[in-house]
Amino acid sequence: MSGPTVRAATGDDIPTIADIYAYYVTNSVATFELEPPDHADWLRRYRAVTTAGLPFLxxxxxxxxxxxxxxxxxxxxxxRPAYRHTAEDSVYLDPHARGRGIGGALLDRLLAGCVEAGVRQVLAVIADSGDPASPALHTGRGFAEVGRLREVGFKHGRWLDTVLLQRTLTGQA
Structure with a gap:
């Protein structure tokens, strides 16, 4: 049995990406969006990320x-230009894909791509939903909690905190 294969996303992947994210928008508090973005919006997001020279996998x-x-x-x-070496990560899995090492493979490649792009600091802004998966994924790869924003989001009838995690990528100017 082999593990996940990670590759650069293409425009052809946008419909599946949009569907995966729509699940979380509708059924969870992992994102604070209230309505799923459509495919055109996702294509704009994809182009903005790749035009900025950042990885989208x-x-x-x-x-x-x-x-x-x-x-x-x-x-x-x-x-602002002074933040040009700092990026925020986003990792989402199809709900049926959890527990197969896919999140770790994605985050490992994402961090490597950030180094190639000249990113020095990567931030994760994680909704404190009580699900330990995302914090564990990040802390297992060297992210440290650096702060908490209390009750900054309201979704599905409850106030939610976000936890800020940060990882320094070495060797960046």
Missing amino acids: VAEHPDLPPGPAGYAYCSPWKA
């Missing part, structure tokens, strides 16, 4: 149906 797994089982990307943390 998908993962496939041989034990799952063909096509992306998850995706990950980094986007600029802030628009």
Whole structure:
């Protein structure tokens, strides 16, 4: 049995990416969006990330149906030029793909792509939903909690905190 394969996302992956994310928008508090973005919006997001020279990846797994089982990307943390070496990561898996090493494979490749792109700091902003998967994924790869924003999101009838995690990527100017 082999593990996940990670590759650069293409425009052809956008419908699956949009479907994966729509699940989380509708059924969870992992994202604070209230309405799923449509495919055109996802194509704009994809182009913004790749135009900025940042990684946008998908993962496939041989034990799952063909096509992306998850995706990950980094986007600029802030628009101001002094933040140009800082990015925020996003990692989402098809709900049926959890527990197969896909998130770890995506995050490992994402961090490597950030180094290639000249990123020095990667931030993860994680909704404190009580699900330990995302914090564990990040802390297992060297991210450390650096802060908490209390009750900054309201979704599905509850106030939610976000936890800020940060990882320094070495060797960056």
